[in-house]
Every structure is written in C-alpha cells, then in structure tokens.
C-alpha cells in the first residue's frame with residue numbers, strides 16, 4: 001500500500017492574475033514539439049521561424065520559451081497577461097501542482113509565497129493534483 005498523500009483532501013488554487021509567475025525573473029518555460037507546433041500555428045509562423053525567434057535550447061535537448069529584456073516571458077504583457085493562454089505550455093497549465101510544490105506541505109507553503117493564488121479559490125481533488133504533478137511539463141525544479 002502506498003503512502004497516504006499529505007494533500008489527500010485536495011488543495012485550493014485559483015489564479016489571481018497577478019502575473020508574478022510569468023514576469024520579472026529568468027527561468028525555463030519548457031515547450032514540447034507539439035506545443036511549439038500549436039504556438040507557431042497560432043502566430044501564423046513556420047515552426048522553424050518560431051523556434052528561431054521565440055525559443056532557446058537550455059541543455060539536454062530541452063527547449064524553452066525566451067524572455068523579453070526585462071525578464072518577462074516573451075508572451076506576457078503587463079496589461080493583458082498571457083497572450084497565448086489557450087496554447088500555453090503544459091508547464092504553465094499544471095502550475096502550481098508541480099512535483100516541486102506538492103512533494104511536501106513545506107514545499108507548498110514555500111511556493112505560495114510567490115503565488116498568491118495558492119490556497120485561494122476552488123478545491124482541486126487529490127487525484128487530479130497527483131496526475132498533474134506526475135506529468136507537470138517542468139524540469140522538476142522549483
């Protein structure tokens with residue numbers, strides 16, 4: 001029998017659109033080939049052009065979105081938020097239920113210091129959180 005999940009009763013989260021996870025710091029926003037294809041299509045660009053102008057290789061074959069000079073995600077606009085929301089990468093979709101946030105109550109508390117939506121809003125069931133954390137699209141770092 002497996003260990004009981006510390007979040008077995010679920011966790012609350014609702015994005016408050018503060019933008020802090022998309023702006024002002026350098027980081028990896030991992031994009032898969034399928035996600036690149038969708039984003040390129042959305043922007044009306046050939047995939048090769050999209051890769052050249054919107055992504056960078058961060059090592060180990062991992063491709064990340066690039067940032068603006070001010071360290072905001074290339075697709076973040078201060079007035080509008082994420083401008084590719086419907087096609088945002090899985091890494092963005094699964095936040096804050098990343099392995100790095102849900103492996104312990106302490107990790108969750110630490111994550112909530114940078115994301116005011118954690119512990120707000122709707123209760124998300126444990127099975128959904130577990131599923132997202134096991135395939136969170138991130139590099140496992142927080």
Ligand code: SF4
Pocket residue numbers: 014015016017018019020021022095114115116117118
């Ligand atoms: S930090 Fe949290 S509340 Fe703010 S935009 Fe990101 S997910 Fe939403």
Ligand code: SF4
Pocket residue numbers: 021022029065073074075076077081082083084085088089092
């Ligand atoms: S793709 Fe959208 S949700 Fe993801 S980091 Fe960039 S602005 Fe934020």
